[in-house]
Every structure is written in structure tokens, then in C-alpha cells.
Amino acid sequence: MTDIKTLALQCRDASQVLARLSSAARRDLLVSMAAALDADADAILAANARDLLAARDKGVGAAMLDRLALDPQRLAGVADALREVAALPDPVGEVTRDYARPNGIRVQKVRVPLGVIAMIYEARPNVTADAAALCIKAGNGVILRGGSEAIHSNTAIAAALRRALREAGIPAAALTLVEDLRRETMLELLQLNDVIDLAIPRGGEGLIRFVAEHARVPVIKHYKGVCHLYVDDSADQQLALDLLVDGKVSRPAACNSLETLLVHADIAPRFLPMAADALRARGVELRGDAATQALVAGVVPADEADYAAEYLDLILAVRVVDSLETAIAHIQRHTSDHTEVIATGDPTHAEAFVHALRSAVVMVNASSRFSDGGELGLGAEIGISTTRLHSYGPMGLEALTVERFVVRGEGQVRG
DSSP states (O other), X not given: OOOHHHHHHHHHHHHHHHHHSOHHHHHHHHHHHHHHXXXXXXXXXXXXXXXXXXXXXTTOOHHHHHHHOOOHHHHHHHHHXXXXXXXXXXXXXXXXXXXXXXXXXXXXXXXXXXXXXXXXXXXXXXXXXXXXXXXXHTTOEXXXXXXXXXXXXXXHHXXXXXXXXXXXXXXXXXXXXXXXXXXXXXXXXXXXXXXXXXXXXXXXXXXXXXXXXXXXXOBOXXXXXXXXXXXXXXXXXXXXXXXXXXXXXSOTTSTTSEEEEEEETTTHHHHHHHHHHHHHTTTOEEEEOHHHHHHSTTOEEOOXXXXXXXXXXXXXXXXXXXXXXXXXXXXXXXXXXXXXXXXOXXXXXXXXXXXXXXXXXXXXXXXXXXXXXXXXXXSSOSEEXXXXXXXXXXXXXXXXXXXXXXXXXXXXXXX
């Protein structure tokens, strides 16, 4: 088996071929990769069925199984995401600043590819395609190191995508799938700071902390998503209920699902029983403070750990607060810097909420489930950063480039 440094060097060489392609050529390449997924759909779904069977035999939880599972509709969505990325404006070569200095030199800031991206992820076979599409569109090579629970799915998806690369005359190493899943191989990959330009881990908090603690390469971190909805005393209560149900129930295993509900005391006597009925009808368990328990029968008592939890399940922590300021203070204490939502009819309260919180995404009267690269117009996202580096929040194409200076002169010297 080829050692990991050799694979990484081959990917770096291939990334330089990608970087020289025209925008049209990279667009056509992604369209071909999407067609390859469609053509291999039966083989990919069969591979995924093997992974799901093995995961169930191991007793993997419902949240992980949901992230692992593919079906014809989800797989078609993965292919469509590649086509959407193909159609997006190409950031490579974009001039973001252009100005002249008094001595006549012309200074530009221009977007260029990062180089080689290492994706380390678990139980998300769609990441294999999403990451490849975004990296290649932005002129980068990508090294994919998925988890053992999705190895058959990832291998089948990568085989289809690499075939499209070869057919376009691009070295298949531009998309490298690591088949050696030993931990020491991943550790070696994370030490290659002379080859790898950025590592992006996607998965549980334990995986992300492991990568961040052992990497010598820059790492985009997103430990967990403790997303809050605050229902203000001025909120349209039906609007707030719709945001709550969508944010908690539509896909509870997603990192942009709601984990905590905060409700202003003035509307809690009416809103909370209505919310409890709607949530319980959909199988949600409520854990609340004393004020919530007094208003809704059968609520499980909550402690501080509940308000810091990312459940990724049909469980919701609830608290009654006496003011907007109390809600903000609660969020500031428990935030994971992912996504916060306010339901309000007061523009002043909305602006106070937005400006007081530093989370990567802050929403006013919109579901937390829109905290997603595709929903925000980025195409398929490669990850969500809650680290204040060059990118913060859902990461799309621009986050896979950097701005460099290009200086044009006519012989000017400084001496």
C-alpha cells in the first residue's frame, strides 16, 4: 500500500494541474462527475447497504445511521449538488481589490487556490462528493479520509468521481481516498505541514478535538452545534412555533438543528403549552427549568449540562427568561458559536440580538436549518467553521481560496 506522504505529494502535483485549468474546464469536469454518480447509482447504493448493515450490527446510534444512510433521493441530491457547484461563479482569479500607489505601482488582491485540502470525516458519504466538488471547483486537490463505518460507500463514490477525472485527462490523484484507516496513518497525514494546506474535520466532537490536538497543519474546527431559538415577547407565536418545529424536528441529527428553546416569561403561559403539544406529537422529549415545569406537565427537570448539550436527537432543553438580555446572557454562556435564532416582531430587539452575539450565523425570524452552505447560496458546503480564521460559518468555494497580492509596475524601485 502506498504510504500516506507519497499519496499526499501525488495529490499536490495533481492540484497544480487543476489550478491551471480554465473555469469552463473545471465546470465541465464537475458536470461529468455528477453524471458518473448517476451512472454508478446502483453500485453506490449497494455499497451503502453493506455499510448500514455493518453499522446496525455494531449497534451504531440513530443519529449516526441517519448521517450514513443513502437512498436514491439522497444520492440524486448529491449529484445535483455537484451540478449546482459547477454552475456557481468561479472564485479563482477574482480580483477583490485593485488600487494604485503614489509611485505608480498597481496593487491587486487576487483569489488563488489553497492547494491541498485534507478532509477527515465520519459517517457522511455525501462529504466524499461534496468535498471533491468544492475543492476541484476552487482548483484544489483533496485528500479524503472517511471513517470505517462508510468505507464501502466512500470507495464507490470516489471510484465514480476519479473515473470522471481520468476521462478528462486530469490525474486521479487530485481526488485521493485514503484506504488505510489506521489511526497512525491519519496522524502522519496531519503532520504533513509541508504538503497539506488545510485540514477540515467533520464529525463528532471527539474526532474534531483529536484532529485539532494532533495536527501540525491549519485546522478548521467546529466542535458541536448547540443552536438556540429565543422567542421574544413581541413574536408572532405561530411564526415562532413554525421555526421551532422545523428547527427541532425536520432533521434532528443535523448540527443546525435546535437544541435549546428560550421563551420570554410574558408569553410563556400561552406559547409553551402550544409548543409542547406540537413537539410531543412529533416525539420530542422536553427538559426544562422550574418555570417550564410549572407551565407544562411531564417536563423532565433540566440541569446545566442539558443547556450545554448537543443532543442530535428528539430532545429539547427549554428555559423561561424574563428579558431579551437574560436570553442573550444564557446564549453567551452556553453557545458553541454555531447558529442562534430570534423570533421577534420588534426590529430593535432583533438588532440587539444580532449585535450582542458573535456566533457564526445569527438569524431573525428564520429557521436554524437555513444555516447551511447550500441554503445560503454557497452550493454544497465543505464544512462549518466556528473558528475565527479566514472563514467563519458555512464554508463554500471562497473559503477554499486565499487572497494574494499581485503587483504590477513599470520598473519602480524602492531605493
